[in-house]
Amino acid sequence: MAKQKKQPRPKAETPKGFRDYFGAEVTERKEMLDRIAEVYHRYGFDPLETSAVETVEALGKYLPDVDRPNAGVFAWQEEDDGKWMALRYDMTAPLARVAAQFRNDLPAPYRRFTMGPVWRNEKPGPGRFRQFYQCDADTVGAPSVAADAEICAMLADTLEAVGIPRGDYIVRVNNRKVLTGVLETMGVGDDEDTRNNVLRTIDKFDKVGEAGVRELLGKGRLDASGAYIDGVGLRDDQAEPVIAFLTSKGADAEETLANLRAAIGVSGIGAEGVEELKTIASLLEAQGYGPDRIVIDPSVVRGLGYYTGPVYEAELTFEVLDDKGRPRQFGSVAGGGRYDDLVKRFTGQAVPATGVSIGVDRLLAALREKGRIGGTQQGPVVVTVMDRDRMADYQAMVAELRNAGIRAEVYLGNPKNFGNQLKYADKRNSPVAVIEGGDEKERGVVQIKDLILGAKIAETATHEEWKERPSQFEVPRGELVAKVCEILTSQSEG
CATH class of the missing domain: 3.40.50.800 (Anticodon-binding domain)
Known part of the structure; x- marks a missing residue:
């Protein structure tokens, strides 16, 4: 009888793209989540915990690669019914499912917040993990942009509650309707491929600046490594509305809105977006949120395709040192916007919704960089x-x-x-x-x-x-x- 081969011992290592959290880190995260929950609760939002697993169908088409049903997520196929299941990719898709499934039981509007891990089957990198914490707050069933203004105000209050003082952050607000109006003015509103290429180019404005965006909208440009990046292929006159849009931020909200009106031309949807921004600005001003905390900024695009109206992003403005010791701004720690079509996927009826997601791990990293947390935790x-x-x-x-x-x-x-x-x-x-x-x-x-x-x-x-x-x-x-x-x-x- 052949001698049975001895099984090798498993290697004690954390899976690629994941990490372990020990005592002080877990405590610091819990304390932060408690502070965030306190602010959300004060604003009238109720907690909700959804399953970590959703059907891939419920997660929808908003994944990095839609050629395969499980691209971008950790997914498996059930043996009994053949359905694809996946760990949740974000907190918004589960909310859309809940809002549709329990629509007869929930109050309208429904205001909820949720906190927990999400999983993305993407290539990991420095500071980029496949599992990370998100903290979301959303209002479902409120068509008024007063709901968007409230989310922005709550986001500013939340940042201050967790230890980011006024002056170290800014909440920037834009509107996808304005961008849609710009695309109409350019004559590319109905060309989905060109429209998506323009959106991706606009999203690079912070990195390549006005000159770089001009080149990428036209024939293309050489990047920092010397590689040539093909452009969208637009004429100069077609690209001009995009440049006017991206550079329309003025000294105050009134000047910015005037510049946006010029950028959208005669577009009706664009004019609607500008008016919504005007309303948001006036509502925030009435509550005492000035441009030192929240500002209208056309450079905010947000990458996800389901945004239909106002979009917003919280950026930390203080400098930190990168891996090579060079100073840089810490950057975005939260973002969100209005997504009026997401629940419609389940019900066939339009349901207005708006919300924000805070990247808890990035926010914790920012506080550690500033020395506001990270001290030695006292033992028993x-x-x-x-x-x-x-x-x-x-x-x-x-x-x-x-x-x-x-x-x-x-x-x-x-x-x-x-x-x-x-x-x-x-x-x-x-x-x-x-x-x-x-x-x-x-x-x-x-x-x-x-x-x-x-x-x-x-x-x-x-x-x-x-x-x-x-x-x-x-x-x-x-x-x-x-x-x-x-x-x-x-x-x-x-």
Whole structure:
């Protein structure tokens, strides 16, 4: 009988494009999500949790590659009915499905927010993962652009609530109807291929500037690497409305709107978009949101095809250093807009909707760059074990500390080496260690070691100073909780 081949051990590695999150990172994200939820709740939005799995049919056509049903998503085919299922690609498609499925039960308009991971089967890169967190808020069933203005105001409030001060961000607002009007003026409104090529070119305005967009709308241009990029092939007179549109931002909203009216010519849909922007600007001004927080900016395009009206984007304006040490602006952390046709896919009836999505991981990265989060997270108080036969005594101490609201644990490793217990407490970044050996038990006392102060003294103090500033205290057993509270308070004040 042939000897069975031994199976190789699996390699302990995170799958490509994914990452693991540990203690402080998870805590920081939860705290951020709690702050965001507080703002959304204050605005009257209700929480919603949808399934992580949707049918590919429900996710729709808004994927990077539509030649295959599972392109861009992690998908599989059910054996019993042959349906394609996929992990959700974003939070908006599941909302459209919910709005259609429960339309007779939900209030109209329906205001919801949702938070959680989404998955994209795309090529990973630096800072680009296949799983990441999104935090969305949407209003379904409100045709008025007052709903869009409210989303923009809420987005500004949210950024400030999580620690981005005024002056470090700007919410930029545009309208896809204005862009549609520009395309009509150019004479390419009915040519889908040319229209899509123009939209992709406009989306590069921030990177290549006005001159680069002119070249890409015409014959083409050489990129930074020297490669030639074919252009859309428009004449100069056809390209001019696009340039007028992209450069129409004025000193204030009134000047910007006047420039946009000139760019759209006689287009009816374009004029409708300009009027909607005017209404949004007036509504925001009435609420006290000036151009230092929210501004009309025609360069905002947003890439997804389902936007039908106002679009908006939150950009962080402070500088950070890239991988090569060069300064650059941090960039966009949130975006959204109006998508009045998305629910219609399920019902056949137009349902107005607008919403925003915050990239939680990018927002956390921005706060870390600014040093506003990312400090060392304090660990639990550690009750050491001097006598394994007295585990019940140590567990009683922990219970008292926990009942007082103090994070605490008993050392559950091998208690033979006491030094290893203190090393464990140090690795856990514990603020306090509690020690009770046989002698302390007999005398009815405990030793409480201030590990934070002890570390500072060890780094800087002389022997005499160390004697004057003890970091270990002996107190009656009944005063355990009070003394630990006192030490923790002094550490937080320090």
